[in-house]
Amino acid sequence: MRLHDRAFLLIGGTGGIGKALIDLLLAAGARVVVATRHPERLENRTGVSPVYLELCSPELDQQLQQLSEACPAIDGVIHCAGQNRFSALETMAVSDLEAQLNVNLRSAMLVARHFAPRFRKAGTGALVFVGSTFGSIGFPGYTAYCASKFGLRGFTEALRRELADTLLQVIYVAPRATATAMNPDGVIEMNRALGNAMDAPEKVAAEILTAMTKDERRRFLGWPEKLFVVINGVLPRIVDKAMLKQLPLIRRFLDSGAVS
Template identity: 45%
Template sequence: MRLPEVRAVLTGASGGIGLAIANDLCASGARVLAVARRREALAPLLARYPNQLCWVGADLTFLADRHKVSSAAQAMGGINLLINAAGVNQFAMLEQLDDSDINAMLAVNVSASICLTRTLLPLLKQAESAMVVNVGSTYGSIGYPGYAVYCATKFALRGFSEALRRELADTRVGVLYVAPRATRTSMNSPAAQALNDALKSNVDDPQTVASAVIHAIAGDRRDLYLGWPERFFMRLNSLLPKLVDRGLRKQLPLIHRLSQKPDNENLEP
């Protein structure tokens, strides 16, 4: 896909990975409809790229707001790229979560992405070539304690991406699934960051992830898994899950201790 010819809808555009992707797309000459609940973080980019970047305020868990995004996409002359980068996460053991916490993660990470994709597919199919990009996670391939619901949502997004790619195989719309490892964004609560620090986990900068995503879009990739040794552990988990079970079992005392700290909902807006 030629980046200067891109007309994109980008969700989660005002935070972390989404904001970095918005910057890179505009710098490459693309036109971007940035979808976010808040405008403030996007203000510098809107000022820098007034002819390429526009914002629509939306909560994608609401049907009316998804229709508002669709209307804005039509007003910009159609689109050939949809990037589902909005997400919400909460580091906690399952018993610590309320139903509202669980439903929020399912609604934002799974339902909103699937429903927005369905809404925008007719526009995408009108383009000479188009792509849907779903931003998942390493935790879409490895179930990790303290992230049971988040993992469930990212496993679902990975499955959705695979099935949708096959469903659209006879169209001009491709599907790219992106699996970042831990990334330095507002999604990481202090407790989650403390866990990363204690385990000496590799944590990427959002700009690093965004650059890799842009490169994958330009190369018409079908999937992108970021980080080593994370890719190795994902492969190991698929081949020898009991071995991974034993390794993660040793981390449980630390995970239990850190997850007891109050942890508010964290999201990419």
Template identity: 45%
Template sequence: MQLHEARVVLTGASGGIGLAIASALCASGARVLAVARHQEALEPLLERYPLHLCWIGADLTVPGDRHKVLAAAEAIGGINLLVNAAGVNHFAMLEQLDDSEINAMLAVNISAPICLTKLLLPMLKQAESAMVVNVGSTYGSIGYPGYASYCASKFALRGFSEALRRELADTRISVLYVAPRATHTGMNSPAAQALNDALKANVDDPQTVASAVIRAIAGDRRDLYLGWPERFFVRLNSLLPHLVDRGLRKQLPLIRRLSQKPDNESLKP
């Protein structure tokens, strides 16, 4: 895809990865409709790229707000790129989560992107070529303790991406699934950051993720898994899951201890 010809709906545009993707798209000459509940984080970009960026406030779990996005996309003359980057997570053992927290996570991470994609597909089909980008996670391929509900939502997003790609195989719409590893964002909780620190996990900055996503869009890729050894562990988990089981079991005492800390809500890729 030629990025300077892209007309984009980008969800989660005020978050760490979403904001970095918005900046990279605008710098590439794309016209971006940034979807986020709040505008404040986007204000510097709106001032820098007044001809390329506009904002619409929306809660994508609400059908009426999804239709607001559709109307805004129609108002800019249609789109040829949809980037589903909105996501939310809680680092906690499953029994620590309220049903409302689980349902909210599933609504944002999987129901909203599926429903928004369905709503925008007729418009995408009108373009000469188009793409749907779903921002998932390494945890969409590896089940990780302390992230059971989050993993469930990202496994679902990966399956949705694969099925949608095959469903649209005879159209001009391609589907890209992106799986970042741990990423520095302002919404990471102290408990989640403490776990990454204790495990000496590799953590990317949002700009690194955004640059990789932009290259993948421009290169018409079908999937993008970021980071080594994370890509290796994704492969290992698919071939020899019992080895990963044993490795993660050793981490359980640490994960349980850190998940007990207060204020353990986090937003991760």
């Protein structure tokens, strides 16, 4: 995929990974339209255009139409917005559950539904979705998040095959744990206790651009996480046993109230 002189709609551009993506896209010669609930808070930069978008809105489809009309040059979309909530399912508020499904899955589906016909008509276009290792491995305390990311992985796979006879690119990138503000201190402490590595946002952003420039269909990040994804798909009982051993420690963080 060529990045120079292209216009990308970046959804989730105010988060840690998103901010790093802006820098890399600009350095590659691309223009970036950053969709956010608070465009007035975005720093003024050459090559960056802020636009309003509310991913949880019931009117998201209409907002996308307005955005598309205002920014007709967009020929690629990167969806890296995400919400998570580390909580036992029984203590999770309904609003938190709905927010994760709306932001992580529903908004991605509506974005693709809007832009795929437009890109197909133009004869070119890219739809890039940032998932998670937890889109392939269920993890205690992340039931809703895993459900949304499993859904996103399945959606992108089906969409890629649905558009296989077109020139549209559908790319799925699955980072492992990333050191962003989305993860509170308690989750960071838990990952340290479990020995789980956390990548810097800049590293993840670079991997996303590598997947784009190499026209990869999917890219999973981190070792041994990539291996666990394969094992979980073939021999899930092995991962079940490993998780059972970790469960007392995980439950200690779940029950401590340090993260919620």
